[in-house]
Amino acid sequence: MRADAKKNYDHLLEIARGVIAEQGAEASLRDVARKAGVGIGTLYRHFPTREALLEALLRKSFDGVTSRASELEQSCSADAALASWLREMVALTHNHRGLIAAMTTALTDEQSALHASCVLLRGSGARLLARAQAEGKARPDIDGTDLLGLVSALAWLNDQPSFADSVAHLFDIIIDTIMLPRASPEAARTPAA
Amino acid sequence: MRADAKKNYDHLLEIARGVIAEQGAEASLRDVARKAGVGIGTLYRHFPTREALLEALLRKSFDGVTSRASELEQSCSADAALASWLREMVALTHNHRGLIAAMTTALTDEQSALHASCVLLRGSGARLLARAQAEGKARPDIDGTDLLGLVSALAWLNDQPSFADSVAHLFDIIIDTIMLPRASPEAARTPAA
DNA sequence: ACCTGAACACCGTTCAAGT
DNA sequence: ACCTGAACACCGTTCAAGT
Numbered sequence: 514m515r516a517d518a519k520k521n522y523d524h525l526l527e528i529a530r531g532v533i534a535e536q537g538a539e540a541s542l543r544d545v546a547r548k549a550g551v552g553i554g555t556l557y558r559h560f561p562t563r564e565a566l567l568e569a570l571l572r573k574s575f576d577g578v579t580s581r582a583s584e585l586e587q588s589c590s591a592d593a594a595l596a597s598w599l600r601e602m603v604a605l606t607h608n609h610r611g612l613i614a615a616m617t618t619a620l621t622d623e624q625s626a627l628h629a630s631c632v633l634l635r636g637s638g639a640r641l642l643a644r645a646q647a648e649g650k651a652r653p654d655i656d657g658t659d660l661l662g663l664v665s666a667l668a669w670l671n672d673q674p675s676f677a678d679s680v681a682h683l684f685d686i687i688i689d690t691i692m693l694p695r696a697s698p699e700a701a702r703t704p705a706a
Numbered sequence: 707m708r709a710d711a712k713k714n715y716d717h718l719l720e721i722a723r724g725v726i727a728e729q730g731a732e733a734s735l736r737d738v739a740r741k742a743g744v745g746i747g748t749l750y751r752h753f754p755t756r757e758a759l760l761e762a763l764l765r766k767s768f769d770g771v772t773s774r775a776s777e778l779e780q781s782c783s784a785d786a787a788l789a790s791w792l793r794e795m796v797a798l799t800h801n802h803r804g805l806i807a808a809m810t811t812a813l814t815d816e817q818s819a820l821h822a823s824c825v826l827l828r829g830s831g832a833r834l835l836a837r838a839q840a841e842g843k844a845r846p847d848i849d850g851t852d853l854l855g856l857v858s859a860l861a862w863l864n865d866q867p868s869f870a871d872s873v874a875h876l877f878d879i880i881i882d883t884i885m886l887p888r889a890s891p892e893a894a895r896t897p898a899a
Numbered sequence: 900a901c902c903t904g905a906a907c908a909c910c911g912t913t914c915a916a917g918t
Numbered sequence: 919a920c921c922t923g924a925a926c927a928c929c930g931t932t933c934a935a936g937t
Contacts, residue, residue, distance in 0.1 A: 514900095515900060515901070517900095517901075517902090518900075518901060518902090521901090521902085541928085541929070541930090542929090542930070542931095543928085543929065543930075544929095551902075551903085552902060552903040552904055553903085553904075553930090553931085554901095554902065554903055554904070554931095554932080554933080555901080555902055555903075557930090557931070557932080558900095558901070558902075563930090614866075617866045617868050617869070618866070618867075618868065620868040621867060621868040654875075654879075655875075655879070658869070658871075658872050659872050659875060659876060659879075662863055662869045662872045662873070662876055663876060665863065665866070665869070666859035666860065666862060666863045666876075667859060669859060669862045669863075670855055670858065670859045670862075673807075673810045673811070673858075674811075674814060675810050675811065675813040675814040676810070676851070676855045676858070678851075679851050679852050679855045680855070682847075682848075682852060683852060683855055683856060683859075686847075686848070686852075686883060687883075689883075690879060690880075690882075690883045707919095708919060708920070710919095710920075710921090711919075711920060711921090714920090714921085734909085734910070734911090735910090735911070735912095736909085736910065736911075737910095744921075744922085745921060745922040745923055746911090746912085746922085746923075747912095747913080747914080747920095747921065747922060747923070748920080748921055748922075750911090750912070750913080751919095751920070751921075756911090
């Protein structure tokens with residue numbers, strides 16, 4: 514990439530970060546180009562789709578979640594690791610209104626520039642879930658897609674001001690629903706009906 | 707209302723029903739006016755905001771859910787009534803992409819034409835929840851807003867094609883999370899109301 | 900190679916002018 | 919009363935023309 518092009522690329526990304534933080538993932542691309550002081554065509558040359566811009570903007574954050582998931586897999590108990598991942602996923606999409614909708618769409622759209630990242634994220638959660646299930650710490654009747662669905666639904670709710678006061682509580686409820694109570698050593702199994 | 711105005715009003719509503727069923731709650735209002743064969747100003751005269759149009763379109767459905775909730779309160783067990791209400795809420799927002807977002811926003815926006823309906827819906831669910839809680843059939847640590855948050859999150863997920871295959875399962879999981887297991891017969895009697 | 904911005908096809912919303 | 923549609927201020931996206 515030519516030096517002047519690289520400069521435009523980086524500057525667009527910097528401006529886009531601010532605009533999208535303020536206006537959400539559906540922010541006006543024209544506005545981004547305007548604020549960056551470049552022609553709208555320059556934005557489209559560097560980022561042919563909105564998803565490409567989001568992907569470039571969030572690649573580090575995505576990588577951060579997946580790599581931390583790997584660390585958690587080594588360093589934490591299975592249930593604590595899974596809970597941490599859930600928290601990170603909600604945090605990732607917080608302050609990026611509309612991002613969760615874009616990611617959800619991208620999950621099954623192989624053409625989307627966000628597709629690969631979303632599949633990786635689902636995989637990182639699925640691994641933590643599988644480990645917790647293998648240890649009897651997470652309910653066995655959900656898979657990685659169910660897990661991502663639950664966290665996406667919570668992330669969406671987290672973007673709705675009407676439910677701002679409810680999300681933390683609902684998040685805890687969902688965590689409890691995913692996790693199985695640790696079987697106490699001396700107690701018999703819960704009585705069958 | 708003058709006869710010609712009434713005719714336009716009704717026709718707009720009929721056309722809007724089809725367009726919104728196809729394109730979702732964010733459908734182009736210009737498109738609605740065009741397909742109805744009236745000037746865009748006529749649409750705005752009858753429905754000053756998009757929410758006003760949605761409200762007119764869905765009033766009967768809203769009323770249906772709240773009145774059926776009252777019936778359920780009389781005719782059904784508390785837990786079955788609550789589960790039915792949850793199913794009806796998800797069904798209500800299904801086939802109306804984007805409606806749940808509009809309703810969620812309206813819940814805390816007193817200016818919205820959808821505000822009153824959304825508050826009524828929350829109230830109808832809250833009553834069923836309270837009855838179930840009083841009978842020990844629903845977990846006591848959630849309120850009407852939490853319940854609406856859960857159902858809204860599920861309704862949003864239901865609009866996402868990526869999770870089409872997961873929603874039914876997740877819906878069952880959420881129902882189970884809300885409901886408490888029925889106390890075994892020989893155990894203590896349900897506390898008197 | 901890369902940048903520019905006019906051009907095109909859309910929006911939502913308002914309001915003066917018509918009936 | 920009510921209807922109309924031009925007008926205004928925006929979009930996303932493309933692409934010929936410039937450097």
